[in-house]
Amino acid sequence: MDVSTPAKQLGVAILEDDTALVSKLTHAIDSAPQLHVVASFNDVHSCANWLEASAPEIFLVDLQLPDGSGVEIIRKAAEKNVACIVLTAFADERSVVSALQAGATGYLLKDSDDPQIVESIILVANGESPINPKIANFVLKYFAPPPPDTSVEYEVAHLSAREKDVLTLIAQGRSYSEVGNRLQLSINTVRSHIRRIYQKLDVNSSGEAVYRATRQQLISG
Amino acid sequence: MKLAKLLATYGVVIGIAIAALLIPLDTPNHVIRIDSAGIAQSTPNSQLSIDISAAQQRQLPDDWRRHQQRGTTLTYFTTFVTTNPAPVNWAVFIPSVRYNARVKINGQTIGDGGRMSARVVRNMRHPLYFEIPPRLLHAGENNLSIEVKSGLDEIGYLSKVYLGVISEIRPYYERHLFYRVTVFKAITVALFSMAILVGMLALIRRVDREYFWFTLATTIWGFHSFSYFVVDIPVSEKLWDWLAFVTIAWFSYFGGVIFIRRFLKIDSSQRERTTTWLLMACSFALYALPVPRFYDVAYYAWHPLCQVIGSYGLIRMFVAVARNRRFELHILLVSGTILITCAAHDLAVVFGIIDWGRGYTMHYSMALVLFVFGTVLIRRFSANLVEVETMRDELEIRVEKRRQELERTYEKLREEEKHRVIAEEHERIVRDMHDGVGGHLVSSLTLLRADEANIELVEETLQNALVDLRLTVDSLDHGDDDLLLLLGMFRSRIEPTLNSRHITLRWNVSADIAAPKLGPGESLSLLRVLQEFITNTVKHSNANAVTFSLENASADTLTITIQDNGDPLHRDRSKGRGMINIQRRASELGGELTHEFTPGGVVLRLVLGLHAQPDN
Numbered sequence: 163m164d165v166s167t168p169a170k171q172l173g174v175a176i177l178e179d180d181t182a183l184v185s186k187l188t189h190a191i192d193s194a195p196q197l198h199v200v201a202s203f204n205d206v207h208s209c210a211n212w213l214e215a216s217a218p219e220i221f222l223v224d225l226q227l228p229d230g231s232g233v234e235i236i237r238k239a240a241e242k243n244v245a246c247i248v249l250t251a252f253a254d255e256r257s258v259v260s261a262l263q264a265g266a267t268g269y270l271l272k273d274s275d276d277p278q279i280v281e282s283i284i285l286v287a288n289g290e291s292p293i294n295p296k297i298a299n300f301v302l303k304y305f306a307p308p309p310p311d312t313s314v315e316y317e318v319a320h321l322s323a324r325e326k327d328v329l330t331l332i333a334q335g336r337s338y339s340e341v342g343n344r345l346q347l348s349i350n351t352v353r354s355h356i357r358r359i360y361q362k363l364d365v366n367s368s369g370e371a372v373y374r375a376t377r378q379q380l381i382s383g
Numbered sequence: 384m385k386l387a388k389l390l391a392t393y394g395v396v397i398g399i400a401i402a403a404l405l406i407p408l409d410t411p412n413h414v415i416r417i418d419s420a421g422i423a424q425s426t427p428n429s430q431l432s433i434d435i436s437a438a439q440q441r442q443l444p445d446d447w448r449r450h451q452q453r454g455t456t457l458t459y460f461t462t463f464v465t466t467n468p469a470p471v472n473w474a475v476f477i478p479s480v481r482y483n484a485r486v487k488i489n490g491q492t493i494g495d496g497g498r499m500s501a502r503v504v505r506n507m508r509h510p511l512y513f514e515i516p517p518r519l520l521h522a523g524e525n526n527l528s529i530e531v532k533s534g535l536d537e538i539g540y541l542s543k544v545y546l547g548v549i550s551e552i553r554p555y556y557e558r559h560l561f562y563r564v565t566v567f568k569a570i571t572v573a574l575f576s577m578a579i580l581v582g583m584l585a586l587i588r589r590v591d592r593e594y595f596w597f598t599l600a601t602t603i604w605g606f607h608s609f610s611y612f613v614v615d616i617p618v619s620e621k622l623w624d625w626l627a628f629v630t631i632a633w634f635s636y637f638g639g640v641i642f643i644r645r646f647l648k649i650d651s652s653q654r655e656r657t658t659t660w661l662l663m664a665c666s667f668a669l670y671a672l673p674v675p676r677f678y679d680v681a682y683y684a685w686h687p688l689c690q691v692i693g694s695y696g697l698i699r700m701f702v703a704v705a706r707n708r709r710f711e712l713h714i715l716l717v718s719g720t721i722l723i724t725c726a727a728h729d730l731a732v733v734f735g736i737i738d739w740g741r742g743y744t745m746h747y748s749m750a751l752v753l754f755v756f757g758t759v760l761i762r763r764f765s766a767n768l769v770e771v772e773t774m775r776d777e778l779e780i781r782v783e784k785r786r787q788e789l790e791r792t793y794e795k796l797r798e799e800e801k802h803r804v805i806a807e808e809h810e811r812i813v814r815d816m817h818d819g820v821g822g823h824l825v826s827s828l829t830l831l832r833a834d835e836a837n838i839e840l841v842e843e844t845l846q847n848a849l850v851d852l853r854l855t856v857d858s859l860d861h862g863d864d865d866l867l868l869l870l871g872m873f874r875s876r877i878e879p880t881l882n883s884r885h886i887t888l889r890w891n892v893s894a895d896i897a898a899p900k901l902g903p904g905e906s907l908s909l910l911r912v913l914q915e916f917i918t919n920t921v922k923h924s925n926a927n928a929v930t931f932s933l934e935n936a937s938a939d940t941l942t943i944t945i946q947d948n949g950d951p952l953h954r955d956r957s958k959g960r961g962m963i964n965i966q967r968r969a970s971e972l973g974g975e976l977t978h979e980f981t982p983g984g985v986v987l988r989l990v991l992g993l994h995a996q997p998d999n
Contacts, residue, residue, distance in 0.1 A: 251849070252856050253875075273849055278879065295871030296857070334894050335871025337878075 172287055173200035175218040177209045177235055178249060179227055183272060187222060190276035197283060206230035210238060217242040220283055222270065224249045225257055233264045240265025245286050255300035263363045268292045291357045298332035301359060321359065328355045389705055393720050400724040400748075414547025417527065418443055420459035444479070444542040447533070448735045457539055460528040463546060467522035474552045477511040477529070478559055479740040481540035485530045486513050489521065497614060499532045504614050508563045508742060512556040514549060535620040536678040542740040563742060564612055570750040571608045577757045578602045584764045591767070593645035597760055600638030601753055603630050608746055621674060628681045629666040635689040636662055639696035646756075647703050686733050690726055697723045711759055718755040722748045811904050815855055819911075823848030847918075850876070854914060858907035866898035869906055874931070877917050881929060884921055886947075891932035898933075898941050899993045901972075908968040909943075909989075912976075915965050916945050916987045924949030926984060939993045946986040 174191050176199060178184050184202050191197045200218050203209035206227050213235065221239045223232040223246055236246045248261035248269045258269045268286045270279065282292065305321045321329070324345070331341045338352045345352075419442050441450075447457065465473075475486050475493065482503045485495035494513035497504030527546070533539035545552060578601040585594035607630035616623040641655060672680055700716045725748040731737040827844045830836055857872045874890060881888050901909065913931075920926055926949035936942045962978065965987070969976035974991040 252853055254856055273846065274879075275883070278883075294875040295868050299865070299868050333871060334867045335874045335890065335892060337890070340890070 171195070172197050172220055172283075173218040174198065174220045174222065174283065175200055175209075175212075176202040176222045177204075177206070177227070177232055178202070178222070178224040179204040180224075183249075186276075187279060190279040191283070193276060194280040194284075197280065204228075206232065206235060209235050213238050213242070217244050219245065220287060221246045222249055222283075223247070223261070223266070225261060233260055236261055236264040236266050247283065247286055253294055253297075255296050258297055259300055259304075259363065262297075262360050267357075267360065289357060290353050291360050293332055293356050295333045295335050298329040301363070302326065302329045302333060305362070321362070325355050325359055328352060329359065332356075386705060389701070393701070393716065396717055396720050397724050400721045401728075412551075414545050414551050415463050417461055417463070417544040417546070420445075420461040420527075420529070420541075420544075423458045423460065424456065443544065444540065444738055444740045446735055446739050447537075447539045455533050455537055455539075456530060457533075457541075458528055458530045459541055460526065462524050462526055464524050465520055465522060469518070469520045469522040470548070471517045471520075472514075472549045473520060473546060474512060474514040474549045474556075475527070476545040476547075476552045476556050477542060478545075479507070479540065479542040479742070480511060480531060481507050481538065481739065482534045483532045484511055484541070485532075486511075487526075487528045487530075488515055488519050489526050490528075491516075491519055493519070499530070502616060502620060503532050503534050505534070505616065506614055508567065508611050509614055510556055510559040510563065512553070515546075535624070535674055536682075537675065538678075540739045567608065567612050567746060570746060571605055571612075573750060574601050574605045574608070574753055577753055578605060581757055581760055584760065588764060588767065591645075591763075592651075593642060594760060594764070596637055596642035596645050597756060600634055600642050601757075603634045603637065604749055604753075606630055607634060608749075611743065611746060621670075621677065624678070624681070625670045628669065628685050631689045632662060632666065632685065632692070635693040639693035643696035643699050647699060682733050686730055690723075690730050693726055694723060711762075714755055715759060718748075718752045722752045724748075808903070812855070812859075815904075815907060816852075819851035819855060820848045823851060850914065851911075854910040855907055858903050858910055866901060867892065867894065867896070869901075869910070870931075870933075873910055873913060877914070880921065881917070886921070886926060887928045889928060889930040891930060893933070896933045896941065897935050897993055899991050905972050908971045912965050912968045912972075912987075912989060913943075913945060915968075920947040920949065920985070924985065935993075936990070941991045941993060943989045943991070944986065946981075946984050948984040950984075 174197050176184055176187055178187070181204070184204070188199045188202065191199050197220075201212060201216070203212065204227075206229050217239070221235070221244050223236050223239075225232040225248060232248070236248070239246050245268075246261070246264075246266040248258060248266045249272050250257045250269050251272050253269055253271055258266075261269070268282065268291050270282045274282065285292070302321075305326075307320075327345055328341055331344055336344065338349050341347070342349050342352050347355075419440055422439050422441050422445075441459070443459075445459070475488070477484060477486070480496070482505045483496040483499055484506070485499055486493050493515055494511075496506040496509065496511050527544070529541065529544065531539050531541050545555070578598050581594055581601070582598040585598050588594055607627060610623065610627035610630075618626075636658070640658075641651075644651075644655070669677065669680065669685060697716075697719050700712065700719050704712045704716050722745065725744040728737060728741075729743045729745045732739055732741060732743060823844050827841050827848070830841045830844060853876060854873075857869060857876075870892060874888065878888050917929070920929055924947050926947035928948045930944075930946050930948075932944045934942050934944075965978070966976060969989055972989070972991060974989050976990075977986075977988045979986045979988070
């Protein structure tokens, strides 16, 4: 995978209550010349206070914290154009999509080794949004048109035909290059589509939020 | 005692009916009443010569049978005296005649009731009224002659005759006309209306045959009543009279016997059917008789027989009332008693015992009978409807109750099934976790507690535990028909590991593949089979490529093939724990597993049937 080295060193903040994992992440990040850890927190409250005045380039966020959910931090950080990466043990749609809706850009498996950690962070810094078949399948259902007997009184975002093609192939287990070959697109175009899809996960109105919440409940069963 | 009381009661009813029938008829006063007249017989084409002094005198009303007289024409003549000057505005009123009459005053015809030749007009119930033209009467003595024409039965009749001022005569004529013709016709219309109404009920309540027989009997009587007021008959005299006779008999039988039996819920019998055929046969045999025997049999045998047949119904009703003193049955029996009494009166008229001029009364009582019976039937029909509606409502309530019970039972069963399925799934997940993650964690703990802990081995074991947990989560999340999604997730899990080992993954999976439906348990077993192979390849082979492919080798199977390009000579071919696990998982899937060591590498091939049921 092509990993372009950023022009300057990127500041990375960490929100994670597992101290062993924080040590591992700090070690991996500080080992990379392009990255350094600017702050680490083990609770939402102190992290939120810090975020009022500061903003790293990248934020690694765990969702399950003792005093709240990391989704709140992701939302605040996204407002400041901070690229948030959600830390997850399973990369399943339940833990990832809510973070993506709040504005996260990607996810990182907690048991990744050091090179994988650095690679994932740099890819996100370069604008890539990682995705897996389950997340793709979930997003397809999430954006499925409402049933004929449902009256939708507000504007809801939809996927374009191309975006649906990309998600369908990823849900079938295709890699980015295979998707690009099938649809005659470059890998970067495929990544752009995925990034745009993630942006559409953010809701624009309260009405749409209700509708989306209902859809999510239906999909999650 | 009770029976005696019942007989006495109905005896009183009969008495009242007879008394009513014997009430004298209304006749005009202050007019000239002709009580007797001389007679002269003439044949149709002969000239009548009248010798008043020598003529035989007859008292009026005159029934020809009393004098054993047969013939078709008889002329009555008399004189009457008027005042001076001669009166004007006078009329002649003849209450009853059989069949028709022509009236002359002083040799001049002032009127007749219609055709006096073959198919004589039948004015038997129709009073005759003729106004005397002015200046025809003389002051003093005037001649009156009345030529009476009978029918084929050669039985004639002339009632008393009245002459007088129109203003005195006419009201009586109109009253007689009203009661004897207009009311008769109205009753006939009412009968047909009742027949139509009950006929419609008969169509709805086919199971209750009394409605049908009532309709039939009423209709027959309705047609019979035409013989009373149709004066100009459309067919031959014999045919018309035959129809009148047989309709009485059919009415008596179908109304008095069959209808009453069905009304009292007595089932039909072979005897009824035999009697019906017999009656039909006798009806046609009657017509075959030559005139005058035809009329003799009809009047003196047929009519009494009808009376007897009709009396059966009355006796049946009487027995029913004696057993069950329902008010409804009493009312029916009273009306039936009146009917039979009137029928007996009419029979006496037919025999000549009662003056023919009194006319037949059965039609009047028929209105009462049919009205009463019709009302009872309609009430019975309404009661049936109400009963049906009540039963329907009850049934609906019961059905609703039962439906609710079934729903509750179904819900209960569904809940129990749900709990059972959830419990089974819990058990499966616990078993899987025990076998998978649990086993790995215990191994890790054991390794850590060893005297010389192998940290790399511990790390590997814990990593395997995490992989197994992820496989378990993936297997739980996908639907029955998402095998591609399941395998896609598997690819996303293993590809980073393979990449880190510089092993290329070639993914030969088409979206058009037909795949079996796998439940969570089967999905996990499949993933573990594939994971085991990948783990072996990574740990024990020198492969740099792994190829994964799916194909439908036959219409009802799916073949999953995973192979590496490692040197098979360096692989342990013994059936280690991993291979044993793979075999066990494959059998859990119901698939056929082959594990080959080929020159090109190690090949694992799993064939699954497409139509197996999922385990959820």
